[in-house]
Amino acid sequence: MPALTRQEVEEIAVLARLHLEPEELDRMQHELGAILEHVAALAAADTTDVPAMTHAVPMDLRMRLDTAEPSLPVEEALAGAPRRDGQLIVVPSSIAPPGRAGAGSGS
Amino acid sequence: MSSASSASPGPAAFWSVADTARRIAAGEITATQVVEAALARIQAIDGELGAFLAVDAEGARAAAAEVDHRRAANVPQGPLAGVPIALKDVLVTRGLATTAGSKILHGWVPPYDAHVVGQLRAAGAVIVGKLNCDEFAMGSSTENSAYQPTRNPWDPSRVPGGSSGGSSAAVAAGLCAASLGTDTGGSIRQPAAFCGVVGMKPTYGRVSRWGVVAFASSLDQVGPLTRSVADAALVLQAIAGFDPRDSTSLDAPVPVFADALTGEVRGLRVGLPQEYFEAMDDDVRAALARTAAALVERGAELVDLSLPHTALALPAYYLVAPAEASSNLARYDGVRYGQRTDAPDLLDMYARTRGAGFGTEVKRRIMLGTYVLRAGYYDAYYKKAQQVRTLIKRDFDRAFRYCDVLLTPTTPTPAFRFGAKATPVEMYQADVFTLSCNLAGLPGISVPCGLTGDGLPIGAQLLGRPLDEATLLRAGGVIEAAVGLGDRHPPGPPGPPGPPVIGGGG
Numbered sequence: 008m009p010a011l012t013r014q015e016v017e018e019i020a021v022l023a024r025l026h027l028e029p030e031e032l033d034r035m036q037h038e039l040g041a042i043l044e045h046v047a048a049l050a051a052a053d054t055t056d057v058p059a060m061t062h063a064v065p066m067d068l069r070m071r072l073d074t075a076e077p078s079l080p081v082e083e084a085l086a087g088a089p090r091r092d093g094q095l096i097v098v099p100s101s102i103a104p105p106g107r108a109g110a111g112s113g114s
Numbered sequence: 115m116s117s118a119s120s121a122s123p124g125p126a127a128f129w130s131v132a133d134t135a136r137r138i139a140a141g142e143i144t145a146t147q148v149v150e151a152a153l154a155r156i157q158a159i160d161g162e163l164g165a166f167l168a169v170d171a172e173g174a175r176a177a178a179a180e181v182d183h184r185r186a187a188n189v190p191q192g193p194l195a196g197v198p199i200a201l202k203d204v205l206v207t208r209g210l211a212t213t214a215g216s217k218i219l220h221g222w223v224p225p226y227d228a229h230v231v232g233q234l235r236a237a238g239a240v241i242v243g244k245l246n247c248d249e250f251a252m253g254s255s256t257e258n259s260a261y262q263p264t265r266n267p268w269d270p271s272r273v274p275g276g277s278s279g280g281s282s283a284a285v286a287a288g289l290c291a292a293s294l295g296t297d298t299g300g301s302i303r304q305p306a307a308f309c310g311v312v313g314m315k316p317t318y319g320r321v322s323r324w325g326v327v328a329f330a331s332s333l334d335q336v337g338p339l340t341r342s343v344a345d346a347a348l349v350l351q352a353i354a355g356f357d358p359r360d361s362t363s364l365d366a367p368v369p370v371f372a373d374a375l376t377g378e379v380r381g382l383r384v385g386l387p388q389e390y391f392e393a394m395d396d397d398v399r400a401a402l403a404r405t406a407a408a409l410v411e412r413g414a415e416l417v418d419l420s421l422p423h424t425a426l427a428l429p430a431y432y433l434v435a436p437a438e439a440s441s442n443l444a445r446y447d448g449v450r451y452g453q454r455t456d457a458p459d460l461l462d463m464y465a466r467t468r469g470a471g472f473g474t475e476v477k478r479r480i481m482l483g484t485y486v487l488r489a490g491y492y493d494a495y496y497k498k499a500q501q502v503r504t505l506i507k508r509d510f511d512r513a514f515r516y517c518d519v520l521l522t523p524t525t526p527t528p529a530f531r532f533g534a535k536a537t538p539v540e541m542y543q544a545d546v547f548t549l550s551c552n553l554a555g556l557p558g559i560s561v562p563c564g565l566t567g568d569g570l571p572i573g574a575q576l577l578g579r580p581l582d583e584a585t586l587l588r589a590g591g592v593i594e595a596a597v598g599l600g601d602r603h604p605p606g607p608p609g610p611p612g613p614p615v616i617g618g619g620g
Contacts, residue, residue, distance in 0.1 A: 016481070023440060023484040024447070024461070025477055026469030035481055038538055042482060045539050046429035049498050052505065059500035060507060062332055063318040063555015064580055066362055083225040087451030098449055101460040 010040040126151045127288030128603055131197050131345040134291050135238075138181065138196040145181035145196030149174050149240050152198040156242070156289050164264040165274075165284040167203050169243040170210050174198065177240040194352055195238030200290040202281045203244040204251055204327040205336070207231055210241075214327040215249040215259040215277075218471025219452045228325025229360070230294060230336050230353040237352040242290055245280030249473045250443065251296055251329045253277050254304060254544040255535065258475045263532065266309060267604035268570055272529040275305030281339045282309035286604055292340045292349050296326060298333045299431055300524075300548025303560035306339050307524035307573025310562045310599055312346045312590065313339045317581050318555035319364035321350075322357030330438035331362075333431075333552040343561060343591040347371035350583065366581055374584035375591045380413030382589060385517030389424035390547055394526040397566035401597070402523050405563045405574045408596035409521070409589070417517045421509040426502045427550040432542055433486050433499035434553070439476075440483025446471065478538060507554040514579050519589050522547050524560040524573030547575060557583045561590040563597045571599065 016036045020027045027035065078084075081094055090097040126134070126148055137143050153171050160166050181196040201207065204214045206224035208231075213219045227235070234241065248258035256264045256279025264279045266272040267287040274283040278295030282305035285293050295302040297315035306313025314337045321336045328334060338349035351372070356365040386406065391399070406416055448454030448467030455466040472480070486495035513520060524547060535541035551558040556577050563574035574593055578586045 011485075015485075019481050019485050019488070020465075022488070023480050024444070024464040024468055025472070025480060026462075026465035027477070028469075031474075031477070035478065038478060039482055039485065041537065041539055042432060042478075043485075045542075046433055046495070046499075049426060049429045049433070049502055050494075052423070052426055052498075052502050054498060054501035054505070057501040057504050059497050060503040061500060062362060063507070063553075064362075064364060066319070066364075069358070069361065071358070079225055086225060087222050089448060089452070089454035096449055099456070099458055099460050099463050 010043070011036055127155055128341065129291065130342055131194065131291045131340065131348050134197045135193060135195055138185070139191065141185070145178035145240065146175070148196055149178040149198055149242065152242055152290060159287060160289060162265065162270070163267060163283055163287055163289075164262045165245055165280040165287065165289060166200070166243045167213060167215070167246050167261055167280070168211055170241060173210065174240050174242045177235070181238055181240070192236060192238035193348065194234065197239050197292070198242045198290045199234055199239045199349070200242050200245050200281070200284050200293045201231065202247050202278050202293065202295045204247060204296055205231055205294060206325045206327065207241065207244065210244065212244065212327070213261070214251070215247045215261060216471065216473065216476065217260045217453065218446050218468070221453070222451050226325065229322035229357045231325065233353045234294075239352070245278070245284055245293060247280055248277035249476050250327065250439070251277040251298055251301055252439070252475050252479055254300070254541055255530070256280065256305075257532065258473060260473050266529045268310060269529065269568075272531050272570070273308065275308030275529060277301040278305050278313075278339065282306050282311055282313065285309070285311045285339050285341060288603065292338055292345055294336055294349070294353070295339050296329075296334055296336050297552065298329050298435060299552050300545040302337045302339060303524050303548050303558055303573065303575060304545060306560040307562075307571065307575075308529035310571030310604070311339050311341055312343050312559065312561055312594070313337065314346045314350060314559045314583070314586070315551065315557060316350060316354060316583055317364070317557040318552075319362050320557070320581065320583070321353050322360040322363045324357055324359040328442040330435040331442060332438060333435060335552070343587055343594050344372065344375055346559070346590075347375060347587050364581070369584050371584060371587055374587045376588055377591060377595065379409055379589055379592045382409070382414040382519065382585075383417050383517040384409055384414050384589070385417045385419050385513050385520040387419055387421045387424070387513065387520055387522060389421055390522035394523055395528065395566070397528070398523050398526065398572050401564040401572040402521070402574060405593055405597050406521060409592065412592055412596070414589075419513050419516055421506075421513060421550070423502065423505045423509050424550060427506055427553055428542060428546055430499040430502040430506070430553060431549040432482070433495050434503065436479040436483035437487050437496050438483070440480045440487065443476070443480055475538070503553045506550055510550075510554045510556060510577070518578075519585055520577040522575045522577070524548065524575040528566050528568075528570035528572060551577050556580060557586055559586045559590050561593045562599045563593055565599070565602070
């Protein structure tokens with residue numbers, strides 16, 4: 008399991024939707040590398056034919072009747088939104104305007 | 115309130131949950147007097163301690179008045195009627211700000227109560243406020259809170275543990291009768307051990323996670339922090355049980371946990387897993403030896419055994435938990451709630467909001483989780499860790515053929531000083547004895563079992579079979595009676611006098 012390159016750290020930051028300052032990227036590269044080195048011990052474990060455990064206790068998905076149930080009123084559900092216009096949540100454009108490259112992060 | 119003497123904490127500060135409820139029910143004291151005493155003590159002490167992120171004086175007074183009103187009208191009350199309880203700030207509370215210790219949720223007021231909060235309210239508990247924690251419950255010292263440090267009431271130069279550090283400090287210092295925390299890798303048991311209180315992580319699925327700010331969904335569980343094992347049983351009773359709103363809630367019968375406290379361990383087989391006794395402080399080792407001897411003296415039988423995959427728990431945990439966290443924390447994007455950092459396009463808004471809102475440890479875990487879930491890495495990391503989880507679970511299944519409970523230290527050391535853990539991996543190792551329990555979904559409890567030479571609390575951990583919290587409470591009660599802290603409380607500041615007690619002693 009190789010240590011991380013700076014480029015990999017930048018790629019992960021984009022995937023994670025995290026804007027990181029250059030010094031944060033430096034630190035992350037170093038610290039994630041140390042953590043990955045620590046978890047590399049797992050590679051030695053023999054897991055041939057061992058099933059992956061997803062939950063601690065056996066669980067079956069439960070079904071319920073497809074009927075409407077009481078839920079939060081719209082006004083309460085939207086009360087925490089940072090930017091609103093009536094019953095709409097306002098966000099910046101997700102389509103790049105002409106002449107602008109696609110949106111990016113972590114760079 | 116009585117006259118202003120300030121020599122010692124009022125008697126109510128360290129009353130048990132049961133005693134508080136009983137005195138209120140008997141009319142010895144009103145719920146209003148109890149809550150006023152708690153609020154006064156918080157006001158006097160918490161500026162220094164830093165356990166509370168928010169105190170809901172208005173809501174607490176209203177709830178207490180309601181309890182008193184119902185009592186006057188002879189309306190039947192719940193078992194926790196009038197008992198002041200505080201909540202780790204990852205449990206959402208209707209009308210009361212919830213931050214998860216993070217700047218990204220600063221100012222957010224949830225429109226609903228978590229299931230456990232509703233259960234406490236239904237039992238009559240008075241919610242006094244929200245308690246500090248590591249940001250999104252990621253940490254072992256509460257130093258990762260974006261808001262403030264919380265001090266250990268036994269020694270203010272030391273951490274209270276984490277991530278439920280506010281929950282353990284508040285209970286230890288007598289600021290509330292009980293608190294709730296969450297435990298993903300030890301976050302109830304480790305701070306309980308550091309602060310000399312009882313902390314229980316129930317079986318995964320025993321308590322609903324509905325309304326709990328999610329960290330790692332296959333590991334998270336809510337549980338009580340209390341000053342006694344009997345109190346842990348009472349609070350667990352109020353919050354345990356099936357909830358259809360949590361798809362991982364277990365539809366299993368809930369026993370009467372208080373009935374488990376028989377004081378009897380004759381014939382109980384107590385397993386001592388050798389891997390948990392390799393590296394620890396001498397004081398911790400000596401306290402555990404006294405604990406084991408006390409159990410034997412009362413008729414329990416010790417069984418030496420091995421959990422051979424124990425060393426893999428830490429690496430497995432630090433793949434599974436960040437992977438799940440990176441997915442769970444994707445919801446904090448500045449759109450529906452919480453803080454937003456404006457930017458001209460959507461992706462940039464997401465990235466800048468998250469970059470400004472999350473702290474260092476949270477970013478580190480999101481990055482790690484994103485990395486290990488990446489196409490091409492999934493099998494080597496996440497799947498491998500989930501397979502190792504199966505091996506760890508099989509170790510426990512095998513052990514419980516030969517014993518009824520496992521006894522281990524909760525932590526290898528007592529509470530450490532602020533800033534003592536220099537690297538992330540060093541900090542992660544503070545949880546080395548508590549992680550396996552979460553990976554396997556088992557119930558666990560930490561019970562105080564003495565003090566170090568420096569006067570710091572030490573915790574004994576008991577791990578049990580799935581859904582067998584009752585046996586942990588039974589054995590924990592015996593440990594508490596034999597080697598617990600008794601009436602010893604943190605030396606800290608005295609605080610205000612307690613409420614007047616009508617027709618009764620202190």
